[in-house]
Amino acid sequence: MRALHKLSAVKARTAPPGKYSDGGGLWLHKRSDGGAQWVLRVTVHGNRREMGLGRAKLDDSRSSDGLTLKEAREAADKWRSVARSDKDPIKERERERREAARERHTLNVVADEAFEARKAELKGDGKAGRWFTPLELHVLPRLGKTPIEDIDQNDIKLTLAPIWHEKADTARKAMNRLGIVMRHAAAMGLDVDLQATEKAKALLGKSRHVAKNVPALPWQEVPNFYKSLSEATLTQLALKLLILTGLRSMPIRHARLDQIDGEVWTVPAEYMKGLKGKAQDFRVPLSKEALAVMEQARPFARDGWLFPNVRKGVLSDATMSRYMERLEMDARPHGFRSSFRTWCAEATDVPREVAEAALAHATGSAVERAYRRTDFLEQRRALMERWADHVTGGSGKVVRMVG
Missing domain, CATH: 3.30.160.390 (Integrase, DNA-binding domain)
Incomplete structure (x- = not known):
C-alpha cells in the first residue's frame, strides 16, 4: 500500500x-x-x-x-x-445522486411545482383551489410520498378505483391533473412513464357513471318563476339577470358597473367558461328588462361589484342554488340556459348560430369560425328582447328594431 x-x-x-x-x-x-x-x-x-x-x-x-x-x-x-x-466510483456517485434526486422528487413535490407553473393560467392564480383539490383529496394522500419516477398505472388504478364509478367527474379531473404533473416531471428531466394515466384508464375500464343534466325549468314555466322573484334582494335580482341574459352564474356574480356601457355589458373572458385564456371578451346585449334589473341592483353595489357578498367579495356560487332548493324546486340556476335554448328551438325561428352565440357557444369548424368575424350582437339584441318579453309574461314575439 x-x-x-x-x-x-x-x-x-x-x-x-x-x-x-x-x-x-x-x-x-x-x-x-x-x-x-x-x-x-x-x-x-x-x-x-x-x-x-x-x-x-x-x-x-x-x-x-x-x-x-x-x-x-x-x-x-x-x-x-x-x-x-x-x-x-464516478458512475457509482452519479447513481447515488440520481437516487437521492429520485427520493426528493416525490409526487407531492412535483405536483406543487406543476401547480405553481400553471397558476398564471388559472383564475385568481388558482387560489380557489379547484385545480389542485382533486389531486389533494384523492391522489396525494396515497401516492404523495412516492418518488414520481416509481409511479405506474397500477398505482394510479388502485388510487382512483374507489371513486372511478361513484365520483366519475372528480376521478376524471384527478386523472387529468395527474397526467399534467407527469408531463411536468418529464420536462424536468425525470424518467417518468408518460403513458401511465392512459394505461390506468384502460385498467379501470369505462365508468359506469351516467352523467345527469342540470335540472331545468321548462321554458313555459319560466314566466311564473320570474314573477315570483318579487323582492328586490340581491339573490333574486341576480337570478333575474341570470335568466334574462342566459349567462352562467360566474359572470352574473362578478358583474361590475364599469363593464356596462349603455345597453351592452362586456364580460371579461376570464369569467366566461369557453373563453378563459383567450383574448376576446364577451359582449352581452341588455334588454330593457335586464337594464331595469341592473338599475335595481345598483344601490347594493360595493367596490364596483353589482352583486357583492355581505362581508367581502361577490355573491357566493351556491347562493342562487340554495334559494331554489329552499323552494323545493328540482331545477337549478344553470338550467335556465337550457330553458332559453329550448325556447329558441321550439318557439322562435332564430338561426342556430345566433342562439348558440347568445350562450357563448362556438359553432362550425375552426376554419369557419376563423372567417366568421361577427358575434351577432344586433341579432342577439332582438332575440334577448323577445326572450325578456316571454319571461315577463308577454308573447315573446316582440322585436325591437335597431336603427
Missing part, C-alpha cells in the same frame, strides 16, 4: 500553487488564483480514473463550502473502497 496522509493541514494551507499528493491517489491541486480542489486517482478495470471530490477548504473559516483535509481523506477512503470492488 502506498504511503497515506503525507500532507499536513499547515502544508496544505501554505503550499504554493501546484499538485500535492496525500497518498493513496488523493491529490491537492492548488491554483494560482488562490482556489484549490481535491482529486482522487483510482484504477478500475485497468483504466485510470480521475475523480474530483470537491473544493478544498484550507482555512479556519466557518463556511460549510469545501472539504477539509480530514473530510477529503474520508471521501477518498469511501471511493477507493468502491474501486476495490471493481465498480467505477
Whole structure:
C-alpha cells in the first residue's frame, strides 16, 4: 500500500500553487488564483480514473463550502473502497445522486411545482383551489410520498378505483391533473412513464357513471318563476339577470358597473367558461328588462361589484342554488340556459348560430369560425328582447328594431 496522509493541514494551507499528493491517489491541486480542489486517482478495470471530490477548504473559516483535509481523506477512503470492488466510483456517485434526486422528487413535490407553473393560467392564480383539490383529496394522500419516477398505472388504478364509478367527474379531473404533473416531471428531466394515466384508464375500464343534466325549468314555466322573484334582494335580482341574459352564474356574480356601457355589458373572458385564456371578451346585449334589473341592483353595489357578498367579495356560487332548493324546486340556476335554448328551438325561428352565440357557444369548424368575424350582437339584441318579453309574461314575439 502506498504511503497515506503525507500532507499536513499547515502544508496544505501554505503550499504554493501546484499538485500535492496525500497518498493513496488523493491529490491537492492548488491554483494560482488562490482556489484549490481535491482529486482522487483510482484504477478500475485497468483504466485510470480521475475523480474530483470537491473544493478544498484550507482555512479556519466557518463556511460549510469545501472539504477539509480530514473530510477529503474520508471521501477518498469511501471511493477507493468502491474501486476495490471493481465498480467505477464516478458512475457509482452519479447513481447515488440520481437516487437521492429520485427520493426528493416525490409526487407531492412535483405536483406543487406543476401547480405553481400553471397558476398564471388559472383564475385568481388558482387560489380557489379547484385545480389542485382533486389531486389533494384523492391522489396525494396515497401516492404523495412516492418518488414520481416509481409511479405506474397500477398505482394510479388502485388510487382512483374507489371513486372511478361513484365520483366519475372528480376521478376524471384527478386523472387529468395527474397526467399534467407527469408531463411536468418529464420536462424536468425525470424518467417518468408518460403513458401511465392512459394505461390506468384502460385498467379501470369505462365508468359506469351516467352523467345527469342540470335540472331545468321548462321554458313555459319560466314566466311564473320570474314573477315570483318579487323582492328586490340581491339573490333574486341576480337570478333575474341570470335568466334574462342566459349567462352562467360566474359572470352574473362578478358583474361590475364599469363593464356596462349603455345597453351592452362586456364580460371579461376570464369569467366566461369557453373563453378563459383567450383574448376576446364577451359582449352581452341588455334588454330593457335586464337594464331595469341592473338599475335595481345598483344601490347594493360595493367596490364596483353589482352583486357583492355581505362581508367581502361577490355573491357566493351556491347562493342562487340554495334559494331554489329552499323552494323545493328540482331545477337549478344553470338550467335556465337550457330553458332559453329550448325556447329558441321550439318557439322562435332564430338561426342556430345566433342562439348558440347568445350562450357563448362556438359553432362550425375552426376554419369557419376563423372567417366568421361577427358575434351577432344586433341579432342577439332582438332575440334577448323577445326572450325578456316571454319571461315577463308577454308573447315573446316582440322585436325591437335597431336603427
